[in-house]
Amino acid sequence: MELKVLGSSSSGNCYILDNGNEALIIEAGIRFMEVKKALDFQLRKVVGCLITHQHNDHAKYIKNMVDTGFYVLALPEVLTAKGVSGSRVRSLELGKGYKFGNFKVAPFAACHDVPCVGYLIDHPASGRILFLTDSCMCEYTFPGLNHILIECNYSDRKLIESINAGITLPIQRTRLLTSHMELETCKGILSANDISNVSNVVLLHLSKDNGDEPRFISEVQRATGKLVYIAKPGLTIQLDRL
Numbered sequence: 001m002e003l004k005v006l007g008s009s010s011s012g013n014c015y016i017l018d019n020g021n022e023a024l025i026i027e028a029g030i031r032f033m034e035v036k037k038a039l040d041f042q043l044r045k046v047v048g049c050l051i052t053h054q055h056n057d058h059a060k061y062i063k064n065m066v067d068t069g070f071y072v073l074a075l076p077e078v079l080t081a082k083g084v085s086g087s088r089v090r091s092l093e094l095g096k097g098y099k100f101g102n103f104k105v106a107p108f109a110a111c112h113d114v115p116c117v118g119y120l121i122d123h124p125a126s127g128r129i130l131f132l133t134d135s136c137m138c139e140y141t142f143p144g145l146n147h148i149l150i151e152c153n154y155s156d157r158k159l160i161e162s163i164n165a166g167i168t169l170p171i172q173r174t175r176l177l178t179s180h181m182e183l184e185t186c187k188g189i190l191s192a193n194d195i196s197n198v199s200n201v202v203l204l205h206l207s208k209d210n211g212d213e214p215r216f217i218s219e220v221q222r223a224t225g226k227l228v229y230i231a232k233p234g235l236t237i238q239l240d241r242l
């Protein structure tokens with residue numbers, strides 16, 4: 001199973017899981033033409049599109065997904081905010097499971113400044129993938145994970161440096177505490193879960209001003225002993241079941 005990252009930041013998020021026959025799109029925050037290119041214009045293999053929440057960096061192009069005829073799963077708040085409806089639009093209910101081709105999808109509540117979900121995604125080719133972004137914490141642990149895609153937006157140390165340098169406004173620190181994931185929280189979630197069968201850890205949605213790529217990679221690598229990537233446009237990695 002190939003993971004293609006089209007975008008992973010406040011300027012736009014979109015990921016594609018593609019095993020050659022079936023593709024699942026996660027997030028609609030990147031121009032639709034880019035999505036079509038990444039799919040080599042093979043739109044027929046798209047089995048669905050998952051949205052986490054209504055912010056434009058995740059849902060700006062949801063209407064393109066619906067108009068193209070993709071099955072779209074999103075919280076009712078997202079569908080209302082973006083004014084989308086139709087027979088292929090599924091209004092997400094927490095506690096329910098969903099099927100898109102051979103992908104099984106279980107949403108769970110995230111912790112953001114608007115209603116937001118994370119997804120547990122199972123496919124025979126990849127095993128179990130955890131996807132969690134725009135969440136200040138995670139209330140749950142998940143058994144049997146094979147790959148983890150998780151936000152690591154900022155570190156408090158880098159944030160304070162940025163505030164002292166006048167790059168980031170002090171009020172941002174309060175906002176971030178309840179909306180985005182800090183490095184130590186990310187590491188805490190990784191150590192709270194059984195990651196013995198995890199092959200890849202992909203860090204999502206790094207802040208341009210308050211993130212620190214090399215440090216995040218080395219700290220998470222040290223904490224987990226796993227291969228750690230930073231999601232950025234153009235990154236392609238294999239998420240296979242070992």
Ligand SMILES: [Zn+2]
Pocket residue numbers: 009010055057058134205
């Ligand atoms: Zn975001």
Ligand SMILES: [Zn+2]
Pocket residue numbers: 053055112134
């Ligand atoms: Zn957001």
